[in-house]
Amino acid sequence: MNKLFTETGLRWLWLTIILLAIDQITKQWVAASFDYREILPVLPFFNLTYVHNPGAAFSFLADQGGWQRWFFTAIAAIASAVFIVWMAKTPKQQKLLSIAFACILSGAIGNLIDRVLFGYVIDFLDFHWAGYHFAAFNIADSMIFIGAALMILDSFKQEPINKDVEK
Numbered sequence: 001m002n003k004l005f006t007e008t009g010l011r012w013l014w015l016t017i018i019l020l021a022i023d024q025i026t027k028q029w030v031a032a033s034f035d036y037r038e039i040l041p042v043l044p045f046f047n048l049t050y051v052h053n054p055g056a057a058f059s060f061l062a063d064q065g066g067w068q069r070w071f072f073t074a075i076a077a078i079a080s081a082v083f084i085v086w087m088a089k090t091p092k093q094q095k096l097l098s099i100a101f102a103c104i105l106s107g108a109i110g111n112l113i114d115r116v117l118f119g120y121v122i123d124f125l126d127f128h129w130a131g132y133h134f135a136a137f138n139i140a141d142s143m144i145f146i147g148a149a150l151m152i153l154d155s156f157k158q159e160p161i162n163k164d165v166e167k
Contacts, residue, residue, distance in 0.1 A: 031122055048125070073115045076112035096153065103146050104148065109140075110139065110140030111138075
């Protein structure tokens with residue numbers, strides 16, 4: 001059992017836990033400090049705000065009758081289990097891929113917690129430019145994006161499995 005946490009990507013679960021804690025602490029800080037839909041300008045292109053997202057990315061399916069809560073909860077739970085399995089099957093030498101999985105896992109669990117507890121995800125990062133606002137998001141969403149970007153980067157760094165194969 002100890003080898004599972006020292007010889008595989010699961011050795012990066014500590015990163016998942018730290019990122020998950022940051023996500024949950026920031027969401028609770030925003031919920032406790034802001035009125036719903038309150039906006040605090042921080043920079044000319046960035047606000048802190050407090051909004052609820054019952055849908056997925058970009059509020060996809062947010063206007064449905066409530067079934068989407070459990071649909072997205074199930075997707076996040078399944079995705080979390082899949083990423084834990086992938087981490088367990090990833091050799092410790094694949095550091096970048098393991099970090100990517102840890103980031104995505106923290107984001108999936110962070111938004112899963114919100115959906116189970118509240119029925120929506122707390123979003124608060126609001127970027128805008130020239131009157132156009134990007135959909136508000138949170139730390140969990142950021143970790144999913146960063147993890148996906150790291151996975152793509154890792155896919156370009158992979159060496160061939162068998163270097164002796166001639167072309």
